[in-house]
Amino acid sequence: MTSIPQALLWCLSAGTVAAVVLAALLVRVRKERAGLRARLTAAEEHSSATLHGNTELSARLRATEAEVRHLAEARLPDLTLALAHPHVPVRGLLDQRFGGSETDEALDAVMAQVSEAITKERTRVDAAAQSTLRGATTTIQALLYQVQTSLQAMQHKYDDPQIAQDLLDADFLNEQALRRVQATGVVCGAWPGLTREDSYLAELVVGATSRLRGYERVQVSNQLRDPVAVVARAVEPIAITVTELLANALHHSHRELPVTVTLQQGNRGASVIIDDYGVGMHDDELKHAMELLASNDGLLLTQLGDPPRSGFAAAGQLVRQYGFGVHVEPSPYGGVRAVVYIPGDPLLTVLDEGARPISVMAPMPHRAPGGPRDRAAVPSAMPTGASAPATPAGALPTPRPAAEAHAVPVQPAPARPVAEPAPQQPPVEGELPRRRRRRPQAEQQPESHPDTLNLRSPEETGSRWAALQRGTESGRAAAHSEPPRSPEGNAQS
Amino acid sequence: MTPRQSSGRRLVPAYLATGGRARPSRNTLDRLTVLIGVDMPITSEVRPEEHRILELLQPGALTLAEVAAHLHLPVSVVKVLVADLVDAGRLHARVPIPEAEQFDRQILERVLDGLRSLKS
Numbered sequence: 001m002t003s004i005p006q007a008l009l010w011c012l013s014a015g016t017v018a019a020v021v022l023a024a025l026l027v028r029v030r031k032e033r034a035g036l037r038a039r040l041t042a043a044e045e046h047s048s049a050t051l052h053g054n055t056e057l058s059a060r061l062r063a064t065e066a067e068v069r070h071l072a073e074a075r076l077p078d079l080t081l082a083l084a085h086p087h088v089p090v091r092g093l094l095d096q097r098f099g100g101s102e103t104d105e106a107l108d109a110v111m112a113q114v115s116e117a118i119t120k121e122r123t124r125v126d127a128a129a130q131s132t133l134r135g136a137t138t139t140i141q142a143l144l145y146q147v148q149t150s151l152q153a154m155q156h157k158y159d160d161p162q163i164a165q166d167l168l169d170a171d172f173l174n175e176q177a178l179r180r181v182q183a184t185g186v187v188c189g190a191w192p193g194l195t196r197e198d199s200y201l202a203e204l205v206v207g208a209t210s211r212l213r214g215y216e217r218v219q220v221s222n223q224l225r226d227p228v229a230v231v232a233r234a235v236e237p238i239a240i241t242v243t244e245l246l247a248n249a250l251h252h253s254h255r256e257l258p259v260t261v262t263l264q265q266g267n268r269g270a271s272v273i274i275d276d277y278g279v280g281m282h283d284d285e286l287k288h289a290m291e292l293l294a295s296n297d298g299l300l301l302t303q304l305g306d307p308p309r310s311g312f313a314a315a316g317q318l319v320r321q322y323g324f325g326v327h328v329e330p331s332p333y334g335g336v337r338a339v340v341y342i343p344g345d346p347l348l349t350v351l352d353e354g355a356r357p358i359s360v361m362a363p364m365p366h367r368a369p370g371g372p373r374d375r376a377a378v379p380s381a382m383p384t385g386a387s388a389p390a391t392p393a394g395a396l397p398t399p400r401p402a403a404e405a406h407a408v409p410v411q412p413a414p415a416r417p418v419a420e421p422a423p424q425q426p427p428v429e430g431e432l433p434r435r436r437r438r439r440p441q442a443e444q445q446p447e448s449h450p451d452t453l454n455l456r457s458p459e460e461t462g463s464r465w466a467a468l469q470r471g472t473e474s475g476r477a478a479a480h481s482e483p484p485r486s487p488e489g490n491a492q493s
Numbered sequence: 494m495t496p497r498q499s500s501g502r503r504l505v506p507a508y509l510a511t512g513g514r515a516r517p518s519r520n521t522l523d524r525l526t527v528l529i530g531v532d533m534p535i536t537s538e539v540r541p542e543e544h545r546i547l548e549l550l551q552p553g554a555l556t557l558a559e560v561a562a563h564l565h566l567p568v569s570v571v572k573v574l575v576a577d578l579v580d581a582g583r584l585h586a587r588v589p590i591p592e593a594e595q596f597d598r599q600i601l602e603r604v605l606d607g608l609r610s611l612k613s
Contacts, residue, residue, distance in 0.1 A: 148502070155569065159524065159569050161520070162516075164515035165514070168570070172506070196504065197501045207504035210509040215509065360545040360565070361541060
């Protein structure tokens with residue numbers, strides 16, 4: 001019976017040991033659990049931080065992608081457009097947060113590279129196009145000059161009106177073609193293609209008008225005091241410039257309206273002033289024109305627009321190369337006024353009209369009487385009704401007021417007391433014409449001759465006959481030694 | 494006189510003188526037509542080239558070809574200018590004097606024969 005308590009004791013002790021062990025284990029487990037929980041929390045925190053970072057990164061990546069796409073889709077097209085048209089704005093970064101970052105710098109570098117590449121390529125292509133055009137125009141221009149020469153020769157050869165008409169038409173067409181080709185060549189950097197001799201400014205301007213359709217609308221008024229001429233090397237450049245300015249004036253005004261050209265002589269040079277009464281130019285057009293006329297940079301064909309407007313560009317090139325000036329401004333008449341100023345020092349000279357007669361088509365200068373040419377010019381320059389103030393000796397027999405214009409001339413009776421047998425009476429309609437002396441008669445026939453016709457003494461008659469004989473002999477002697485008369489012999493006194 | 498030796502290319506073309514016309518308003522003009530200026534004041538509506546013609550004819554008559562040579566213009570163009578001036582009454586044009594020549598003896602004899610045969 002002793003075994004029962006013993007067994008009980010053993011059981012109890014065993015239970016106690018177990019409880020102690022269990023308690024110890026429990027404590028340990030609790031500790032481990034707390035540690036685990038702390039680690040879990042840390043891990044969770046870490047993971048959430050990572051997640052957050054990830055989100056941020058992907059957002060940034062998306063923004064960068066968008067920025068690159070923006071570069072490709074918006075900024076580069078803007079840039080190419082802006083290089084062609086400077087007024088187009090180029091867009092900046094899509095996301096301003098990139099400002100100053102490496103991304104921004106990289107993208108800017110791309111833009112700069114593209115811009116440089118485009119500019120270089122454009123200059124290269126333009127230069128190639130210009131040289132091609134230059135080559136073509138030079139050849140065509142030379143050919144057209146040959147056509148001009150043969151047309152001119154044919155005009156002198158054939159009198160038949162039909163043929164002459166065709167020749168004149170062909171000449172005009174050729175002249176227009178020449179002008180186009182020449183201006184295009186000049187824009188492309190070619191020289192004007194022709195060196196002329198020193199030429200009168202009036203002649204030059206009239207010649208410039210002849211190259212344009214509608215030249216009959218151009219009214220040239222010559223206000224030059226002296227026979228001003230342009231030196232040889234500048235003749236053709238100035239003619240081209242005046243032609244292009246006139247072409248603008250004619251093109252932009254109604255076909256009924258005139259274009260007035262005034263030649264004005266200043267203290268230090270001469271000006272060609274072209275006024276039209278047309279639609280005028282906008283401010284930006286004027287600005288663009290003045291830029292073309294004044295800029296020192298090379299010209300690009302792409303700047304001329306489509307269809308190309310080469311007028312101001314050609315004038316600008318020539319202004320740069322030859323040193324005259326062109327100014328364009330709104331005209332007080334509503335249209336455009338263009339002024340070509342030719343400085344006297346290097347570009348102008350004065351020619352001798354006797355040695356180098358001016359073209360007959362050139363407008364007469366409004367000059368004071370004096371030279372042989374001015375005699376007939378004076379009455380026309382006077383307003384109707386006013387007589388010439390100082391008619392030179394060689395002019396019409398009596399200065400008649402211009403208002404007294406008779407179809408059939410009347411014998412000028414005053415200042416001639418004795419009725420002469422009309423030696424210098426102009427032939428009346430129907431009467432046979434008489435050959436008259438080349439020199440104006442009033443010069444050699446003062447009033448004394450008709451007065452003393454019947455009152456001559458024999459001695460006087462004798463001396464007159466002797467004088468006649470002497471004159472005839474000296475005349476014959478002179479005829480052998482020198483040509484009978486100069487080209488201008490008629491008009492000279 | 495001899496035409497000016499043009500050392501350079503012409504600056505002013507001939508068609509400018511007439512505004513491109515080459516058909517004169519009268520077809521009676523000839524190279525040898527003698528032109529006589531009418532003593533009439535030159536008014537401002539006369540164009541420069543007409544002015545020069547009138548100026549040239551003031552001292553006396555010239556043929557059309559001579560005028561053309563003085564002006565360095567083709568004869569066809571000068572014809573137009575002259576025709577205009579004649580129309581405006583500023584110029585007289587006279588046909589050239591035909592060359593004096595003897596009558597053809599054969600024709601005269603045949604006419605005489607014919608007359609005689611008529612009579613008989």
